Amino acid sequence: MRAVDAARAAKHRAFLAGRGLAERREAFSDAMLARRACRLGPGFDAExxxxxxxxxxxxxxxNRVDDTLTDAGLDVPRRIFVAWTGENALTPNRLAALESIRAMNAGLDVVLVTPENLNEWVVDTHPLHAAYEHLSAVHRSDYLLHHHGGGWSDLKRASHDWSPSFDAINADPSAWLLGYPEARSRDVAYLASPLGREMAARHRTIAANCAFIARPLTPFTAAWLEEVEARLDYYARSLARHPAVDPFGDGGGYPLPWSALQGLVFQPLQLRFAEHTELDERLRPAQADHR
Incomplete structure (x- = not known):
């Protein structure tokens, strides 16, 4: 038994050493990326x-974003959108998250968007894309921020009251987006390209798309919606042949990658409009046990 115990102890020490090495490698990688981000400079250059x-x-x-658009300068409504776009009932964890968001933000309007009330928020002059009905529940989100503005939160437990964050973005008309920063380079949407490498290098200046506040009718939200709909145009036939059969788009030949309509549009645009993006750690939600 002593030999077995000794072997187990040695295995555990090796595991801890390996985990420590992985953590040190990640810290080293982030440090290298941070130095590279400084070399990139603050400006945007598609070249x-x-x-x-x-x-x-x-x-x-x-490189196709319309530079002729101007900021409408509208105030951000003190409203947080959350969405449950499936036909099934909220899971216990998601319901607890919704209650947490409401309790933490008692002074704000927290709107749960469901299939029953979605049409109340769709703008008559800009209907949902025809491919919407084929999307997974995960991809049926973020369509409201351009026209309505306000906050968006995934159904995850809130960690702070968002009221001061709304105060902050409304105090600065040049701020079009306020979100919490990505903690690690691997957390940004992945692209195997020069753009992806720059996003990784600048990860601490890029807001995640789980919880944020957006000013309505800005060039940022306009470009975001335009690109999402361009991608839906591209995937429309494939989506019609292989619509989502589960909330996450995991089966049935569903063609859209996980981040295609969200992080891979929302986060690159922050490089394009870096001077209009602000960061606020208070918006970071709890990540554990949300499903």
Whole structure:
């Protein structure tokens, strides 16, 4: 038994050493990326996102953003949207998260968007894309922020009152987006391209898309909605042949990658509009036990 115990202890020490090495490697990688981010400079230049062959990647869109749009300068409504777009009832953990968001933000309007009330928020002059009905529940979100503005939160437990964050963004008309920063380079939406490497390098200046506040009718939200709908145009036929059969789009040949309509649009745009993005750690939700 002593030999077995000794072997187990040695195995445990090796596990701890390996975990420590992995953590040190990640810290070293983040430090290297932070130095690279400084070398990139603060400005935006699409030319540094060209591939080795001199072309932009097929899904690259930052060079097509319309520079002629102007900021409407509207106040951000003190409202937080959350969504449950499936036909099934909220799971116990999601219901607890919703109650947490409401309790933490008693002074704000927390709106749960469901299939029953979605049409109340769809703008008559801008209906939902025809492919919407084929999307997974995860992808049926974030469509309201351009026209209505306000906060967005995944159904995860809130950690702070958002009222001071609404005060902060409304106090600065040049701020179009306020969100909590990504903690690690691997947390940003993944792209195997120069754009992806810059996003990883700048991860501490990029807001996550789980919880944020957006000013309505800005060039940022306009470009976001336009690109999402362009991607839905591209995938429409595939989505019609292989619509989502589960909330996460895991089965049935569902063609859309996980981040295609969210992080891979929302986060690159922050490089394009970096001067209009602000960060606020108070918006970071709890990540454990949310499903």
């Amino acid at each position: 540094r996102h060209r591939e080795a062959d001199g072309q932009f990647a097929l899904d690259y869109f930052l």
